[in-house]
Amino acid sequence: MAHKTDDFSTGILHAGGMKDQYGALITPIYNTSTFVFDSTDQGAARFALEEPGYIYTRIGNPTCTELETVLAMLEGGEAAIATASGMGAITATIWTLISAGEEIVADKTLYGCTFEFFQHHLSRFGVKINFIDMSNEDELKAALNERTRIVYLETPANPNLKITDIARTAEIAHSFNPEIKVICDNTFATPYLQKPLSLGADVVVHSATKYLNGHGDLIAGAVISDQETINQILLVGIKDMTGAVLAPNEAYLFMRGLKTLSLRMERHCNSAMKIARYLEKHEKIEKVFYPGLESHEGHDIASRQMRLYGGMISFIVRGGRDNAARVADSVKVATLAVSLGAPETLVEHAASMTHSTYNDEELIAAGIPGGLIRLSIGLEDPDDLISDLEQALAQAE
Numbered sequence: 542m543a544h545k546t547d548d549f550s551t552g553i554l555h556a557g558g559m560k561d562q563y564g565a566l567i568t569p570i571y572n573t574s575t576f577v578f579d580s581t582d583q584g585a586a587r588f589a590l591e592e593p594g595y596i597y598t599r600i601g602n603p604t605c606t607e608l609e610t611v612l613a614m615l616e617g618g619e620a621a622i623a624t625a626s627g628m629g630a631i632t633a634t635i636w637t638l639i640s641a642g643e644e645i646v647a648d649k650t651l652y653g654c655t656f657e658f659f660q661h662h663l664s665r666f667g668v669k670i671n672f673i674d675m676s677n678e679d680e681l682k683a684a685l686n687e688r689t690r691i692v693y694l695e696t697p698a699n700p701n702l703k704i705t706d707i708a709r710t711a712e713i714a715h716s717f718n719p720e721i722k723v724i725c726d727n728t729f730a731t732p733y734l735q736k737p738l739s740l741g742a743d744v745v746v747h748s749a750t751k752y753l754n755g756h757g758d759l760i761a762g763a764v765i766s767d768q769e770t771i772n773q774i775l776l777v778g779i780k781d782m783t784g785a786v787l788a789p790n791e792a793y794l795f796m797r798g799l800k801t802l803s804l805r806m807e808r809h810c811n812s813a814m815k816i817a818r819y820l821e822k823h824e825k826i827e828k829v830f831y832p833g834l835e836s837h838e839g840h841d842i843a844s845r846q847m848r849l850y851g852g853m854i855s856f857i858v859r860g861g862r863d864n865a866a867r868v869a870d871s872v873k874v875a876t877l878a879v880s881l882g883a884p885e886t887l888v889e890h891a892a893s894m895t896h897s898t899y900n901d902e903e904l905i906a907a908g909i910p911g912g913l914i915r916l917s918i919g920l921e922d923p924d925d926l927i928s929d930l931e932q933a934l935a936q937a938e
């Protein structure tokens with residue numbers, strides 16, 4: 542029987558509670574593409590959703606169900622779907638909830654491929670996207686109209702850690718039209734630090750490739766919402782429009798990583814706070830973006846809506862892109878790579894990597910200058926990382 546608990550660390554280990562016929566402690570990997578019916582009538586009843594039970598792994602699989610039960614519990618949602626990637630989660634959700642002629646209001650600072658999907662691809666299907674600064678209430682109010690179906694944000698945002706007040710955004714959107722779906726990408730925070738659904742958002746999406754799995758060894762995603770919305774996303778966005786379903790093998794790895802989420806997040810956050818304070822005093826750095834610093838514009842909101850401030854830091858190196866590249870190329874303990882939330886500290890240059898989908902004007906509008914370097918603080922000793930950054934920053938002119 543599933544345990545009912547609000548405690549994060551206990552819940553993460555016991556929320557699923559599936560028992561197999563042998564009493565295995567760990568959820569088995571059901572590597573099967575299809576499931577056997579006793580009769581044609583039973584198959585028909587399952588297709589008509591009149592009888593519970595599995596049909597075909599694109600529509601559901603016991604290993605994935607176990608993971609989805611845990612994910613729904615962690616985010617405080619009624620249901621969840623595990624997907625093949627974060628982009629699979631985002632596209633399956635958007636394809637389900639939007640039609641031609643309707644509009645999306647989105648923050649202009651987003652992960653590069655989410656921006657690309659909105660700006661260059663959705664627009665080909667007659668969907669209009671209004672990019673705004675979501676942290677500015679007046680811009681949000683002015684952008685909403687009777688065709689708006691979705692309000693979309695990341696907080697902290699990729700790559701510059703911009704913070705948006707989730708409760709206030711949801712309040713403004715829902716008081717304009719309760720039918721609007723507020724979708725929050727919670728990849729940077731994870732449910733350990735922040736629960737957007739409890740703050741009024743309708744749907745949470747994740748790249749589980751990052752902290753949720755936490756080991757840099759798989760690509761996965763997740764959507765969490767109310768049961769009706771998840772049913773729709775499963776039957777439209779996953780089953781018919783993207784097929785972006787997570788494989789049972791990957792669901793197993795995802796669950797294994799997820800078990801240590803609270804331990805890892807504590808370490809990522811505490812190290813990031815120490816490193817942000819070091820960077821803030823560095824003469825070669827123009828500005829540090831870390832929500833835990835009092836100097837961060839969103840610090841007060843982050844203090845209200847997050848448990849700790851996360852493991853991501855961005856900073857602008859004085860002297861622009863070339864100096865930033867010198868620093869990124871000089872790290873020895875950290876590694877030059879995109880992605881984040883791995884045990885290893887990763888360094889990247891957003892304008893030429895994750896956010897190369899933005900043109901020069903869009904980069905400036907989104908607050909991603911050429912001198913910006915993004916750090917995903919790993920689980921190494923923070924003092925080793927500080928020494929490494931010290932020698933890398935010495936290479937800047």
Ligand code: LCS
Nearest residue numbers: 626627628652699728748750879880895
């Ligand atoms: N949402 C956010 C906030 C992300 O950072 C990413 C990937 C995605 C969604 C997409 O997830 P995926 O399909 O890759 O699982 N972010 C990346 C990044 O910053 N570096 O490499 C990937």
